[in-house]
Amino acid sequence: MKRILVAPLNWGLGHATRSIPIIQALIEEGYEPVLASDGAALLLLQKEFPSLTSIELPSYNISYSKKRKNFRYKLLKVSPKLIKAIRSEKKATQSIVESMGIDGIISDNRLGICSKKCPTVFMTHQLNVLSGSTTWLTTRIHHYFIKKFDACWVPDLKEDHNLSGKLGHSNSLDCPITYIGPLSRFSKDSVEIKYDLMVLISGPEPQRTLLEDKLLSELKHYPGKIVFVRGVLEQEKTIQMKGLITIYNYMTSSLLEQTINESAVILSRSGYTTIMDLAKLNKKAYFIPTPGQYEQEYLAKRLTDLKLVPSCDQSEFSLDKLNEIPQYKGLSFPATETDFKALFASLF
Structure with a gap:
């Protein structure tokens, strides 16, 4: 070998x-x-x-x-x-x-x-x-x-x-x-939708924590069911509840695949790997690029201009921004x- x-x-x-x-x-x-x-x-x-x-x-x-x-x-x-x-x-x-x-x-x-x-x-x-x-x-x-x-x-x-x-x-x-x-580790599965919104966060500090704090503050008034993945790798997986928000510190690949499939909309950074994963699963999303990271800002703007995924700067995000999502097609790519x-x- x-x-x-x-x-x-x-x-x-x-x-x-x-x-x-x-x-x-x-x-x-x-x-x-x-x-x-x-x-x-x-x-x-x-x-x-x-x-x-x-x-x-x-x-x-x-x-x-x-x-x-x-x-x-x-x-x-x-x-x-x-x-x-x-x-x-x-x-x-x-x-x-x-x-x-x-x-x-x-x-x-x-x-x-x-x-x-x-x-x-x-x-x-x-x-x-x-x-x-x-x-x-x-x-x-x-x-x-x-x-x-x-x-x-x-x-x-x-x-x-x-x-x-x-x-x-x-x-x-x-x-x-x-x-x-x-490339994506995931496969699309036709399952029942359990969550109205899934939040995926990861990336270097301090921006990961800044976004987490902002979203938890904004989303406490969200009318639907939310699953929130903080993207913090620790020895043990933890789960906590805040109202209608279920918060995980991280998920294994199998659970993450299942939960994305079970979620109607994904709110996340516009990292390229996230884009590949969501395209593989044909998901609708909303992107908040990491402030100052030109790559994510470019990808978010490009997908917004193509009418695929709406996006905004981190400082501009508010709960009502999610109302824009139905106007966009969502992500997909040809089966390869x-x-x-x-x-x-x-x-x-």
């Missing part, structure tokens, strides 16, 4: 959750996945795959600013720390490859998980990294790192009917690019099947 190191970025839970179908496919095709990440992302994968070997990587320790206008400055300020973390994970990768006999690497946006001793893949939906007036620079830096890998996988469709828009489509990257189709056998065989 060939050992494949799978290493998602710990920046919210999206990178880890979209790695789940990749890990499952590796197991089904006879490979031995080795999991590597840090923080909540690693904990999530350990809960999903308790029998697999897992390794803790150096942490990027990314946090967001409280104010949108300070977002870019905050990232610039922590750049030396990011560079140090990338160097540390690159050193760790060499040790892991040699000590564990790794035959291939799949890195989801971890820039330093690269080696010349085995085939390497960089998975990302961001061929263009949006940062306002400095987009050209952040994109160029990203391309510099991607070109160190043997291949780049984009979890989207190459055609015009796609989910990532200009984020995942570029003509300037000099690296073999394969569009592997949208990724040929994982051929995809893996082409590299590993």
Whole structure:
């Protein structure tokens, strides 16, 4: 069995959750996945795959600013720390490859998980990294790192009917690019609707907590039944009630899949993995992008302009905004099947 190191970025839970179908496919095709990440992302994968070997990587320790206008400055300020973390994970990768006999690497946006001793893949939906007036620079830096890998996988469709828009489509990257189709760990199921609204939150602090506090305040007057998932990975799952709101700190994949299917509408951030999941389940939604995160703001605006999902800035959200949802089509994408056998065989 060939050992494949799978290493998602710990920046919210999206990178880890979209790695789940990749890990499952590796197991089904006879490979031995080795999991590597840090923080909540690693904990999530350990809960999903308790029998697999897992390794803790150096942490990027990314946090967001409280104010949108300070977002870019905050990232610039922590750049030396990011560079140090990338160097540390690159050193760790060499040790892991040699000590564990790794035959291939799949890195989801971890820039330093690269080696010349085995085939390497960089998975990302961001061929263009949006940062306002400095987009050209952040994109160029990203391309510099991607070109160190043997291949780049984009979890989207190459055609015009796609989910990532200009984020995942570029003509300037000099690296073999394969569009592997949208990834989701979920399947659509025709079940009875139990919840009028489901709230999904995750992502770096302090913005995750700021949104949670705002939504709990606004939604206490919501007339229907709500299930609220805080996206806080802890050792034990907790459930509490506040009026008609059932609050979970987190859900396992199977429960999350079931609950999204049982919910009429989803209120969440406009993270790309969330968009892929909701499109797979053909859900109506309302998006509140993380303040200052250009990627989420772009995706939210694009889907709103396409009349698929309404959205607004976090500071502007109020309960009556949810009345806009019936005017929008909701999310979906054409049924696609990724040929994982051929995809893996082409590299590993």
